[in-house]
């Protein structure tokens with residue numbers, strides 16, 4: 200499919216201070232948009248970011264058929280934008296689409312749309328080390344119909360946002376035994392809007408108790424760790440790296456997968472298996488809980504400094520020579536071209552044919 204391009208007359212870039220950008224509020228000039236109707240994707244175009252008219256009966260507003268992705272384009276020393284595992288994001292977007300009865304997108308078109316948009320917006324990637332262009336592809340239902348049924352029309356949009364280096368201070372986690380994020384058979388594996396709305400109250404409760412984020416537990420026994428806020432979770436016990444298996448209730452993080460690949464490549468002992476809070480607390484008691492950290496695109500790795508569970512709490516001392524730090528340096532190095540891309544994860548946006 201050909202992507203038509205209508206550039207804005209004047210860019211907002213010169214009026215934007217890229218050294219001081221609040222996350223999520225500053226958008227680049229253009230977005231990619233395409234429509235699904237009559238059983239096919241059509242009208243692929245890149246145009247100026249603008250508001251969309253919305254009918255009050257829009258299906259997404261009522262029944263939540265909406266999914267998204269989150270990824271980043273970084274720059275190497277020559278200023279070439281680099282995408283990180285874009286095909287894997289395309290595959291996950293399609294897995295989310297299938298779970299929510301939404302149409303899939305040809306992965307090649309998904310990646311090409313991102314390449315063209317990033318190419319057009321490449322001057323928006325801040326120069327500071329660690330900063331990037333955050334890429335937000337998303338899809339939502341557009342039928343005007345108050346019936347619980349899959350929409351017949353959809354919009355797919357990609358927005359890009361400049362982001363400052365994400366400085367992540369260690370976090371305190373509250374393991375909720377009141378609320379859950381997902382259970383097997385639900386939609387926990389899909390990056391779908393409702394999962395995040397459903398998490399807000401538990402997050403508020405965690406903050407009210409003096410913690411930063413929720414450590415989600417299984418919905419059956421409130422015993423096994425699932426993930427953290429919008430990150431996957433890793434425990435290091437006596438040198439062994441343990442992360443819960445993605446068994447249907449856990450988002451399949453691309454950072455999580457990358458960490459596992461790097462750790463295995465470097466000969467670490469890695470286990471994907473259920474891990475209970477009792478095991479974590481006992482390991483801490485025995486002095487064997489080396490590290491706990493979260494993984495996600497935004498911050499790459501975040502150290503955990505405290506976990507509260509029922510009436511207990513444990514504290515950890517994040518160190519600078521941790522596995523979390525090694526993994527973060529490795530991924531950031533691959534992302535800015537300073538560490539060799541031995542896994543073939545990087546796709547440079549070198550020459551893009553713009554029609």
Ligand SMILES: *Cc1c(COP(=O)(O)O)cnc(C)c1O
Nearest residue numbers: 429430431450452453454495496
């Ligand atoms: C996006 C997300 C993650 C992390 O996925 P990455 O691909 O590593 O960014 C983890 N958990 C949830 C709930 C998420 O939405």
